[in-house]
Structure formats: structure tokens, C-alpha cells
Amino acid sequence: MSEAPLTIALAGHANVGKTSLVSALIRDASLLVAEGAGTTTEHYVKTFSIAGTPVLAFVDTPGFARASRINKWLDERGGVGSQRLDDRSVVQAFLDDPDVPAALNPEKEALRGVLKAQVIVYVAGLAHDPQGQNVQEVRLLRRVRVPMIAVLNYVSDDEEAPRAWRDMLNREGIDAIVNLDAMSFPADQERAFYNALRVLRPEHGAAFDRISALRETLKVQNLRKSAVVIAEMLVDSLAFRHVTTHPDAEEAKRYRSTANKRFKEALRAREQECFAELASIYGHGAASIGGASLQVQSWSGEVTDDLFDVEAIRRYGVSAGTLAAIGAVTGSLLDGVGGLGFGTVIGGGLGFAAGLFLGRRVSTSVDGDTLTVGPVDAIQFPSVLLNRSLDCWRQLATRSHADRSAVDVHVAEPVRLGPTGVRALNKHARKCSKRAEWSRIDGRSVPPERGAAVTGLAEVAEELLRKQLESDVPA
Numbered sequence: 238m239s240e241a242p243l244t245i246a247l248a249g250h251a252n253v254g255k256t257s258l259v260s261a262l263i264r265d266a267s268l269l270v271a272e273g274a275g276t277t278t279e280h281y282v283k284t285f286s287i288a289g290t291p292v293l294a295f296v297d298t299p300g301f302a303r304a305s306r307i308n309k310w311l312d313e314r315g316g317v318g319s320q321r322l323d324d325r326s327v328v329q330a331f332l333d334d335p336d337v338p339a340a341l342n343p344e345k346e347a348l349r350g351v352l353k354a355q356v357i358v359y360v361a362g363l364a365h366d367p368q369g370q371n372v373q374e375v376r377l378l379r380r381v382r383v384p385m386i387a388v389l390n391y392v393s394d395d396e397e398a399p400r401a402w403r404d405m406l407n408r409e410g411i412d413a414i415v416n417l418d419a420m421s422f423p424a425d426q427e428r429a430f431y432n433a434l435r436v437l438r439p440e441h442g443a444a445f446d447r448i449s450a451l452r453e454t455l456k457v458q459n460l461r462k463s464a465v466v467i468a469e470m471l472v473d474s475l476a477f478r479h480v481t482t483h484p485d486a487e488e489a490k491r492y493r494s495t496a497n498k499r500f501k502e503a504l505r506a507r508e509q510e511c512f513a514e515l516a517s518i519y520g521h522g523a524a525s526i527g528g529a530s531l532q533v534q535s536w537s538g539e540v541t542d543d544l545f546d547v548e549a550i551r552r553y554g555v556s557a558g559t560l561a562a563i564g565a566v567t568g569s570l571l572d573g574v575g576g577l578g579f580g581t582v583i584g585g586g587l588g589f590a591a592g593l594f595l596g597r598r599v600s601t602s603v604d605g606d607t608l609t610v611g612p613v614d615a616i617q618f619p620s621v622l623l624n625r626s627l628d629c630w631r632q633l634a635t636r637s638h639a640d641r642s643a644v645d646v647h648v649a650e651p652v653r654l655g656p657t658g659v660r661a662l663n664k665h666a667r668k669c670s671k672r673a674e675w676s677r678i679d680g681r682s683v684p685p686e687r688g689a690a691v692t693g694l695a696e697v698a699e700e701l702l703r704k705q706l707e708s709d710v711p712a
């Protein structure tokens with residue numbers, strides 16, 4: 238077993254996704270990736286550590302644009318007969334030659350990085366057919382005399398890579414060819430990539446075992462952490478009340494609509510905080526979330542979609558059938574409270590959803606000089622909150638770190654809770670709705686009994702996350 242990390246250089250033509258692949262492999266969304274060629278200008282090493290021990294070191298390199306010129310230089314200066322230098326020495330001589338034109342600096346820089354590696358990964362961007370310059374790149378890299386595999390980027394599933402690429406790479410004596418799409422980055426492609434490396438560098442077998450064990454552990458750990466983050470948000474949001482005091486009852490009443498707005502803003506901000514925490518669990522802390530219905534400019538930005546609107550219920554609410562199954566006969570979460578005049582909720586379709594329009598169900602009361610806004614007294618609300626965060630989670634959990642686009646919450650059909658889950662959710666939600674002191678939204682400290690609600694809701698959330706994981710995350 239080898240103690241030092243296996244050093245792997247990613248090299249290839251400019252703009253084929255080398256840095257994107259490093260990002261995805263080491264789960265780091267902060268590396269500089271951009272549309273144009275020439276984004277990476279210096280080579281750098283990123284180590285991937287497990288429990289503080291570096292197991293792999295990836296060398297990202299600037300892309301090649303003039304490999305044939307360098308090959309020519311190397312052929313001319315390599316010497317002949319007994320004077321002939323070995324390949325690595327000629328490459329080194331090229332790097333040491335002060336007269337090499339500055340135009341070749343990116344290539345020099347790339348070769349400096351490549352010389353540090355024990356394995357070279359030649360990245361082929363399948364946006365184009367292989368060209369003469371790609372052949373030259375492979376030939377140039379082979380002079381470094383370390384095992385070399387080719388990664389075919391832009392192949393998101395098992396589709397056959399274009400024959401021309403395979404033929405060329407085989408002809409040039411590449412040791413292995415694997416599909417590895419930086420953007421979708423499926424787990425099975427990543428495993429195949431590591432298996433190929435393992436064959437070439439069996440002395441690092443233990444490192445690959447540790448990586449695959451880590452992936453499994455993290456899958457479970459991150460799911461649990463996410464469930465707790467979502468449960469904390471649920472408790473805070475369901476318990477929250479916006480309370481203000483005024484000179485008299487009339488003033489308090491006049492302030493009602495402003496207070497209502499503040500209340501909703503506070504819940505939206507809390508939801509954003511939850512999304513941000515989920516993102517950071519999965520190493521996407523800097524990502525922004527946005528989408529068709531949930532428009533978010535930045536983590537602290539504004540949500541223009543409404544957590545409280547009819548569409549939210551239709552999309553994320555509990556179905557009429559499930560409500561019937563659990564015997565819900567009113568839309569109210571707070572038995573006997575409210576007096577808001579909700580009708581019977583058994584019914585169907587949008588009329589049903591509209592009848593539960595969440596925004597109208599923010600309970601508001603004036604008691605002397607005190608105005609209290611909240612909680613949202615609608616049986617659909619906990620489900621809407623839970624499913625929106627699930628929607629965000631499912632994308633973060635499967636997202637490649639090469640993907641720098643906004644997270645588009647609101648994509649696929651949400652996985653719904655069954656009657657047992659809804660019953661459990663409602664049970665805890667009812668409790669939270671009666672305990673204003675359980676909300677941390679306005680920064681107060683919370684009593685220890687709140688913990689049981691968080692645990693209970695985390696169980697409900699975890700069940701849903703697991704279902705989701707089984708339904709759409711490849712093993």
C-alpha cells in the first residue's frame with residue numbers, strides 16, 4: 238500500500254472541461270470554470286483527503302492549443318543516435334529553454350504540472366470530432382512516460398462515444414478509455430473512472446476503497462443532516478408569530494397588513510436559510526438557487542414566488558385523497574382556534590386548493606395594544622414547506638460541483654408523503670403551531686422540549702428523503 242497520495246494530472250485541449258472534472262471529482266464548486274478557452278493559466282494541485290489524510294492529488298493544467306509545435310521542437314532537439322535524450326529529459330529541456338516563445342507558456346505550464354503526475358488523464362471534449370491537434374496532444378503527453386487514460390467528457394449516459402475518438406485513442410496506445418461527464422457526473426461513471434485508475438496503479442487500491450466507503454457514509458450522513466436542517470426549519474416556521482405592540486388597538490389594526498407582510502418575509506427568509514444550509518451540506522454553499530417559480534437572486538435575495546400561493550399548494554400540498562384517508566375534515570391545523578371560517582376541505586382540483594389559499598390563512602389577532610400575526614393555520618402548510626425543501630435538496634444532493642448554474646427548484650413531480658407520513662407531520666405541526674416559543678426566527682433561545690418536535694419531524698423528512706433517493710439518485 239502506498240502512503241503518499243496518487244497524483245493524477247488532467248490535461249488536454251483548451252476548454253474541454255478539465256477544471257470542471259476536477260471540481261466534480263473533489264466536490265469543490267469554487268474552482269474557476271468558464272466558457273472561453275484559456276481559463277486555467279497555471280497548473281495547480283488539489284488534494285483530496287479523507288480524515289485529514291491526502292489520498293489523491295489532482296493536477297489541473299492549462300489547455301493545449303499548440304501541441305504540434307512543441308512536438309516539433311522536441312523532435313528537433315531530442316538528439317539522435319547515442320546522443321538521444323530520453324523523452325522526459327527532452328520535455329524538461331523544453332521547459333528549461335529560455336528561448337521558447339512566450340506564446341507557448343500555457344503549454345509549458347501544463348507540462349510542468351503533468352511532470353508531477355503518476356497518471357495522466359487525457360480529457361477529450363466530445364463537442365468535436367478528434368482532430369490532428371488532439372493526436373499531437375496525446376503524443377506529447379505520452380512522452381512523459383506515465384500511464385495514461387482518456388476521459389470522454391460530455392457523455393452523460395452509456396451512449397457509445399463517437400467511434401472516431403475511440404479509434405484515435407486506441408491507435409495512440411491509451412491505456413484505458415472511460416466516459417465521465419463533468420456536468421451530470423453519474424456515480425457509476427465516477428466508479429468506473431476510479432476502477433480504471435486502480436488497474437493502472439494497484440498500489441493505491443486502498444485509497445480507492447476508502448473513497449468508495451466515504452461516498453457511502455456521506456450519502457447516509459448528509460441525508461440525516463439534511464433531514465434535521467429541514468426539521469429545524471419546519472419547527473421555526475410553524476411556531477413563528479410576528480408580535481408587535483402599538484399605542485392602542487386602532488393603531489395595531491392599522492399595522493395589520495404591514496405585519497402580515499413582515500411575517501411572510503420572515504418565513505421566506507427562514508426557508509432560504511434552510512436551502513443555504515442544505516447547499517452547504519453538499520458543498521454548494523456558494524451556489525444560488527433560482528428557477529421557474531422560485532426566483533432567488535442570491536442566498537439573501539428576494540423570493541418572488543410565493544410560499545403562500547395557490548400554486549404552492551397544488552404542487553406541494555397533500556392530495557385530497559390523502560387528506561380524506563387521514564380523516565382531515567377541515568383545513569385547519571389549530572383545532573378550535575382560528576375562527577377564520579374555513580370550509581370543509583374534502584374535495585378536489587384547484588377549487589379545493591384555492592379554498593386553502595395559504596396566504597389567507599395567516600391568523601391575525603389584536604389583543605389590546607398587541608398585534609400577533611401567525612401561525613399559518615392551514616393543514617397544507619407543513620407539507621408545502623417540507624416538499625419545497627425536499628425539491629431543493631434532491632437537486633443539491635445529485636448536483637455536480639462542475640455545475641455553476643442556478644438551482645432550479647420546481648422541476649419534477651414531488652415525491653409525496655403517504656397517509657402515515659402526513660399524519661405524523663400534522664401531529665408535530667399542530668404542536669409547533671401552539672408553541673410560539675419554539676421558533677428561533679427572532680433569535681430567542683428555545684426550551685428543550687422543542688427537541689422532540691425536531692426529532693419527530695426529522696424522522697418524517699428522512700423518510701421522504703430516502704424515498705426520493707431510491708427513486709432518482711443512481712446508486
Ligand SMILES: Nc1nc2c(ncn2[C@@H]2O[C@H](COP(=O)(O)OP(=O)(O)OP(=O)(O)O)[C@@H](O)[C@H]2O)c(=O)[nH]1
Pocket residue numbers: 250251252253254255256257258269270271272273274275276277278298299300301390391392418419420421639
Ligand atoms: N454541458 C457540459 N458542459 C461542460 C462539461 N464540462 C465542461 N463544460 C463547460 O465547458 C466550459 C469549459 O469548462 P472548463 O472546465 O473551464 O474547461 P477547461 O478544460 O478547464 O478549460 P481551460 O482551462 O480554458 O483549458 C464551461 O463552460 C463548462 O461549464 C460537460 O460535461 N457538459
Ligand SMILES: [Mg+2]
Pocket residue numbers: 255256257269276277298299300
Ligand atoms: Mg481549466
